[in-house]
Amino acid sequence: MDDGGSNKQRQATRVFKKSSPNGKITVYLGKRDFVDHITHVDPIDGVVLIDPEYVKDRKVFGHVLAAFRYGREDLDVLGLTFRKDLYLAAEQIYPPTSSPKRPLTRLQERLVRKLGPAAHPFYFELPPHCPASVTLQPAPGDTGKPCGVDYELKAFVADSQDDKPHIDSAASLLLSHVVS
Numbered sequence: 001m002d003d004g005g006s007n008k009q010r011q012a013t014r015v016f017k018k019s020s021p022n023g024k025i026t027v028y029l030g031k032r033d034f035v036d037h038i039t040h041v042d043p044i045d046g047v048v049l050i051d052p053e054y055v056k057d058r059k060v061f062g063h064v065l066a067a068f069r070y071g072r073e074d075l076d077v078l079g080l081t082f083r084k085d086l087y088l089a090a091e092q093i094y095p096p097t098s099s100p101k102r103p104l105t106r107l108q109e110r111l112v113r114k115l116g117p118a119a120h121p122f123y124f125e126l127p128p129h130c131p132a133s134v135t136l137q138p139a140p141g142d143t144g145k146p147c148g149v150d151y152e153l154k155a156f157v158a159d160s161q162d163d164k165p166h167i168d169s170a171a172s173l174l175l176s177h178v179v180s
Contacts, residue, residue, distance in 0.1 A: 013107060020156075020171040024054040027155050028115075030107040033176045034151075036130065044124040044175070047111040048093050048155045052118055054169075055157055060094035062122050062155045063087055064175070066130060069147050088151075089124040090161060096120065124153070126177065133176045151175040 019026040029046040036042075050060055064087075071082020091097075104112065108121040135148040154172040156165030 013110070015107070015111070016173060018171045018173045020169055022054075022168045024051040024169060025049070025060065025155055025157060025171050027153065027171045027173055028111050029153070029173060030105075032173065033178055034126065036126075036128070036132070036177060036179045038180070039128075041126040041128060041130065041177070044089075044126070044153060045105050045108060045122065046153075047108055047115065047119045047121050048171075049115050049119045050094055050157075055094065058157050058159055059092055059161075060120070060155060060157055061090065061161045062093050062124070062153065063090035063161075064124050064126065065152045065154065066149060066177075067152065068131075068149050069145060071147065088126050088130060091122065091124065092161065093122045093155065094120045122155075130177060132179045149177075151177050 013030065016029045016032055017026060026049040027046060028049065029044070031042075034042040034044060044064060048060060048062065066086040066088055068084045068086070069082065070084070102123050104121055112119045112121060131149045133149055133151060135146050135150070138146045151174065152172050153175055154165065154170055156170035158165060158169075
């Protein structure tokens with residue numbers, strides 16, 4: 001006999017997690033594939049867990065970067081690179097800014113509740129008409145990363161958003177942008 005709710009099953013949610021090499025900053029995302037529906041793009045939302053002792057008076061920033069790689073890395077000569085980086089979205093995650101707060105998604109609510117007060121939600125919107133993630137098949141014998149377009153979410157500790165992130169205090173995840 002079913003009593004209508006006492007035997008509720010918990011539904012599992014897949015969460016993607018990536019920590020910085022020093023373990024002081026960790027990014028949690030519910031999905032890595034973001035769909036462009038022509039009128040809008042699925043938002044990128046997640047949570048960053050920080051070690052407040054490590055951050056101290058610095059800030060935690062996040063950005064979404066689209067990289068267009070159009071040549072092999074071994075052909076880079078005299079500082080000429082065959083890669084173009086485009087910053088699509090950037091924001092300060094910690095300490096929270098006074099900008100209007102968005103309501104937390106269900107995943108963000110659960111993660112903040114589970115991870116505690118050191119967890120800080122973030123939300124990025126990609127602009128419309130961004131190129132889809134594409135990877136061209138490399139020729140036999142090619143070395144390095146293949147040509148194409150890829151997206152990366154990076155959270156890092158710095159004094160200002162324009163500072164170059166230190167590799168030990170940055171966590172990055174590759175994302176996929178697909179067009180429906």
